[in-house]
Amino acid sequence: MTQSNLPQFSNTNQAFQHLTNGELSRAVALFSLLGKPWVVSLGSALTKLALALRIPVGWAVRPTVYAQFCGGESIDDSKGTIAKLAEHGVRTILDYSAEGQTDESDLDHTCSEVLATIQAADGDARHAFAVFKVSGLSSNALLEKVGRSLRGEAELTSEEHAAWERVQARVRTLCEATHRAGGRIMVDAEESWIQDAIDAIAEDMMSDYNRDKVFVFNTLQMYRHDRLSYLKDMAARADEGGYLTGVKLVRGAYMEKERSRAEEMGYPSPIQPDKASSDRDFDAAVDWVLDHLGQVHLVAGSHNEASNLRLCEGMQARGIEARDARVSFAQLLGMSDPITFNLAAHGYNVAKYVPYGPIREAIPYLIRRAQENTSVAGQTLRELELLKQEQLRRKA
Numbered sequence: 158m159t160q161s162n163l164p165q166f167s168n169t170n171q172a173f174q175h176l177t178n179g180e181l182s183r184a185v186a187l188f189s190l191l192g193k194p195w196v197v198s199l200g201s202a203l204t205k206l207a208l209a210l211r212i213p214v215g216w217a218v219r220p221t222v223y224a225q226f227c228g229g230e231s232i233d234d235s236k237g238t239i240a241k242l243a244e245h246g247v248r249t250i251l252d253y254s255a256e257g258q259t260d261e262s263d264l265d266h267t268c269s270e271v272l273a274t275i276q277a278a279d280g281d282a283r284h285a286f287a288v289f290k291v292s293g294l295s296s297n298a299l300l301e302k303v304g305r306s307l308r309g310e311a312e313l314t315s316e317e318h319a320a321w322e323r324v325q326a327r328v329r330t331l332c333e334a335t336h337r338a339g340g341r342i343m344v345d346a347e348e349s350w351i352q353d354a355i356d357a358i359a360e361d362m363m364s365d366y367n368r369d370k371v372f373v374f375n376t377l378q379m380y381r382h383d384r385l386s387y388l389k390d391m392a393a394r395a396d397e398g399g400y401l402t403g404v405k406l407v408r409g410a411y412m413e414k415e416r417s418r419a420e421e422m423g424y425p426s427p428i429q430p431d432k433a434s435s436d437r438d439f440d441a442a443v444d445w446v447l448d449h450l451g452q453v454h455l456v457a458g459s460h461n462e463a464s465n466l467r468l469c470e471g472m473q474a475r476g477i478e479a480r481d482a483r484v485s486f487a488q489l490l491g492m493s494d495p496i497t498f499n500l501a502a503h504g505y506n507v508a509k510y511v512p513y514g515p516i517r518e519a520i521p522y523l524i525r526r527a528q529e530n531t532s533v534a535g536q537t538l539r540e541l542e543l544l545k546q547e548q549l550r551r552k553a
């Protein structure tokens with residue numbers, strides 16, 4: 158491959174081909190609003206208030222943020238989105254994430270929903286991965302306690318043991334179904350105080366299912382200063398145990414929460430001192446995985462143009478083909494289309510998380526997307542600028 162074969166993320170024709178003129182205008186209007194922090198703060202507060210007072214919000218949310226960032230109310234309802242992405246070489250990662258559940262029947266329900274996404278992907282090449290959060294299958298309090306018990310700081314009661322067995326059984330059901338369907342499944346990374354339990358269960362599943370192919374992927378947040386060494390240790394344990402490692406690399410989504418909890422509770426923050434350090438470790442982790450692709454397969458989950466381009470260059474420099482199944486790229490639906498669709502046009506394996514679910518349940522996710530698009534203002538402005546360029550190009 159020559160240098161000119163690297164994707165150009167500023168190619169707006171390629172980036173927004175999948176959008177009608179109406180959808181393009183909606184995206185311009187939405188990203189213009191999201192670029193204004195006061196609009197996002199006010200909108201988020203009003204939506205939360207309306208939800209608490211049980212005032213219907215669907216009329217305002219459905220045609221705006223929901224249409225931009227969600228596939229539909231159910232898997233069936235998301236079929237149009239899945240087909241449209243596939244038409245442009247982009248695969249789907251159906252994302253059902255219920256949050257903050259504690260009731261056993263709710264946890265079982267989340268497990269059945271994720272199972273339905275695995276079944277929907279079975280035999281359908283338009284789907285790239287399944288995904289789940291362990292916190293959707295367990296109470297957070299239990300995950301935290303399991304983490305402490307793994308570090309020898311606490312002991313589980315017999316009831317907690319039984320509950321942990323049930324959590325492990327739910328995770329196993331999902332990994333077993335993925336394995337049977339010949340698919341792949343990613344375990345999302347979460348807050349550091351529940352992550353030890355998540356890592357333990359993810360490594361356990363990799364050891365059981367990744368014997369000759371990578372079915373299970375764990376996620377590493379490179380905004381944590383200990384993750385580069387964890388990556389190497391995790392891969393070494395896999396080597397020793399005779400199985401393969403799957404890793405999704407991200408920077409991490411809970412920085413403010415992590416820092417303020419560490420400060421409040423008086424322990425050293427697990428987060429890197431600055432953005433440059435997160436970037437440095439993200440790059441180093443990507444390089445390390447590219448150098449160990451025989452044992453470790455990669456999903457890069459990032460909206461950062463430089464990181465995505467750097468990964469393409471890293472592949473090229475090592476003679477790894479764009480469509481090598483051991484390397485995948487992923488972004489969220491409705492964000493960073495210039496990255497996703499230009500990667501797809503150049504033959505890379507790229508997929509979008511497609512969150513779905515009833516509007517009311519999607520609100521916390523949508524508020525996070527709105528806030529994220531405000532906090533990474535540089536990127537939102539860049540996307541807005543590209544959307545406007547495409548409008549002008551079409552008019553011309």
Ligand SMILES: Cc1cc2nc3c(=O)[nH]c(=O)nc-3n(C[C@H](O)[C@H](O)[C@H](O)COP(=O)(O)OP(=O)(O)OC[C@H]3O[C@@H](n4cnc5c(N)ncnc54)[C@H](O)[C@@H]3O)c2cc1C
Nearest residue numbers: 345346380407408409410431432435458459460461487488
């Ligand atoms: C497909 C996909 C899957 C994802 N899965 C997960 C997941 O399982 N778990 C999870 O936690 N997140 C996940 N994320 C979110 C991800 O962690 C980031 O929050 C988000 O993608 C922004 O990072 P970036 O690389 O795209 O962009 P950038 O804009 O380059 O990076 C922003 C990120 O850099 C880090 N950062 C910013 N400022 C500082 C600072 N001062 N000091 C240290 N670090 C800083 C933060 O992590 C921030 O989110 C996922 C994202 C994608 C696209």
